[in-house]
Amino acid sequence: MDWKSPATDPASSTSQANVFNGSxxxxxxxxxxxxxxxxxxxxxxxxxxxxxxxxxxxxxxxxxxxxxxxxxxxxxxxxxxxxxxxxxxxxxxxxxxxLQLNYADKLLDLSVASAGEPAVTACFADGTRWALTRGELRDRVARLAQALSDLGIVKGDCVVAVMRNDAMAVIAALSVAAIGATLATSSPEMGSPALLERFSQLSPRLLIAHTTTRSFDNGVPLTNKITELAANLPTLVNIINLDDACPPLDTHLPCFSARALMERVVPARIVWTRVCNSGGLFHGSCLTGFMG
Structure with missing residues (x-):
């Protein structure tokens, strides 16, 4: 089979040469x-x-x-x-x-690529990096997904998230997909009114968020935005914090550390819930940022 492009004719307006031809x-x-x-x-x-x-x-x-x-x-x-x-x-x-499938399970299928292959490298503003292999990412996704299930999140539930562009955001998004729930996200830079307008129509049961203020943040502190969201989304039952340090939130809702949740569960318990292709795992706004 000849997958290589023939030499192009400069006089032809439709001919195109391959940028690269493999061996x-x-x-x-x-x-x-x-x-x-x-x-x-x-x-x-x-x-x-x-x-x-x-x-x-x-x-x-x-x-x-x-x-x-x-x-x-x-x-x-x-x-x-x-x-x-x-x-x-x-x-x-x-x-x-x-057709039914589990997006996260298929994406992290270790029969497609081995557990030792690179999956995600998060680069931070201070120059540090956090790299995860496919096996490490699958393990963390399974752990957080099981934790979400233990908190009562089930197939078809809506989860909303205010997340920075980092590896924990990837883990969180895939863990939601792993249990068949739907996800809608926004960036921390958005103001409280815009966040509420985006999320209030979805009747979410869980809020996942980064809450720690960074040196490059401007405007209203992120903890204030998350607190206001929690107070104005009446269907919420829990909040999960993605940062290592969890600043206190002025809310009556239970708040959990994602890392602490992942440490205490057994990933082998997770059931990778299949969902029908006619449903939706990600609301349109979730493609902004880390999924882009």
Whole structure:
């Protein structure tokens, strides 16, 4: 299979040269080559280059994506029970509406990449770094997810978070996904009125937040914002603090340290809750910042 671009014709307005061409060995061992071979086996068609593969994905997209999902480790489409795509219009078509999976479990699947592979490196303003391997990240996510479950957070509950862009934010977000709850986030720089407007419509049961003031913070102290949020979100039952130092909050709600919660639970107890693809784990605003 020829995945390399031919020399481009400068006179052609549509020709494009690859910025990089991998070695023949790298191409033959790539996931794309593996998937294309499986697609060829299932369809009986030959895909000699990118153009032929892309043309098939457009022409017969249901067969293409069915093969892709079945090719992925840990996925299986059961004939007659899993819809590939509902609708034929680009604006309204929905792929795999009844396929169930656990986002965090699949993202941190150690059969895809080993536990020792790097996952997250958090870089702080003072120059320090905190690096986590995939195994370490999965362990921390499982621990916090079990702690959330022990606090009564269940599939379908809404969790809101005011988080900085660091590794604890990643752990928190994935732990919420691990138990099938939904997450909406905002940055600490937002003012209290904007935070309340964003979160009050969601009826959240849990607030996760960084609360320690940093040297680069401006305006209203973060503890004041979190306290005001807690006082004006009547459905909240608990608060989890992501910082090592937990400044006291003027609230009647129970406040827990995320690190303390992770230390006291057994990660093997966690049940990675599968949710239907037609649901939603992340509200739109959560893509701002750490998930961007």
């Amino acid at each position: 023949d060995e790298a191409i033959s061992e790539s996931q794309l080559t593996s998937f294309t071979a499986e697609l060829s086996r299932q369809t009986g068609l030959a895909f000699s280059n990118y153009d032929s593969l892309h043309a098939f994905s457009v022409r017969d997209y249901r067969a293409f994506w069915k093969c892709f999902v079945n090719w992925l480790p840990g996925f299986e489409i059961i004939e007659g029970t899993t819809a590939i795509c509902v609708g034929d219009e680009c604006e309204s078509a929905y792929f795999f509406p009844d």
